Amino acid sequence: MFAPLDAWLREHLYPVVFLGALVDASGIPFPGRIMLITVGSLSGPAEAEGASAAMLIAVATIGTVAGDHVWYLVGRLRGRRLFDVYFRWMRLPRARIAAADRFLRRFGGLSVILARLSATLRIVVVPLAVSRGMSYGRFLAFEVAGALLWTAGFVSLGRAAGALGARTGLVGTVTIISALAAGSVAMSLMARRRLGDRVSVS
DSSP, X not given: OOHXXXXXHHHTHHHHHHHHHHXXXXXXXXXXXXXXXXXXXXXXXXXXXXOOHHHHHHHHHHHHHHHHHHHHHHHHHHOHHHHHHHHHHTTOOHHXXXXXXXXXXXXXXXXXXXXXXXXXXXXXXXXXXXXXXXXXXXXXXXXXXXXXXXXXXXXXXXXXXXXXXXXXXXXXXXXXXHHHHHHHHHHHHHHXXXXXXXHHTO
């Protein structure tokens, strides 16, 4: 059942990773975590012709940074009004935007990294940081650090899943990846709540 998909993914691995990271960073709903865990499972030591984990991390990081650069450039050219249109299009409640704004004021540039713990925070914090005039050098430093930590973490999880799943075959690997993906979503929700609580009491 999974064999054709597995073969196709292996053949087009790096372009898929780059485009997936690019789309995920754009704010369009996309299972970025699941993609990184899945491709990471193909870089495990049990893979006879496994992908390079370092290359996967590099390609995903470049795609993520490139996607967020779109927001930076658009913000510099069009300013806050375009982001207001984006927030309405994404149907983000004003309370969430206000919480993200407080989060940004409290943590500054570090918020670009911390917001990656929660997808719903990230798609708001990055545009807000740009619209509030964050310098390019500061944005780039925190953006690259956050993207690198993000991609390396999930690719490493996938690599571990591939090593464990090698004992039970492809179905076992898929089961482990699914469990890790569900766990990452739960952690994202917990992180958003904890970070939101810290902001609300500040």
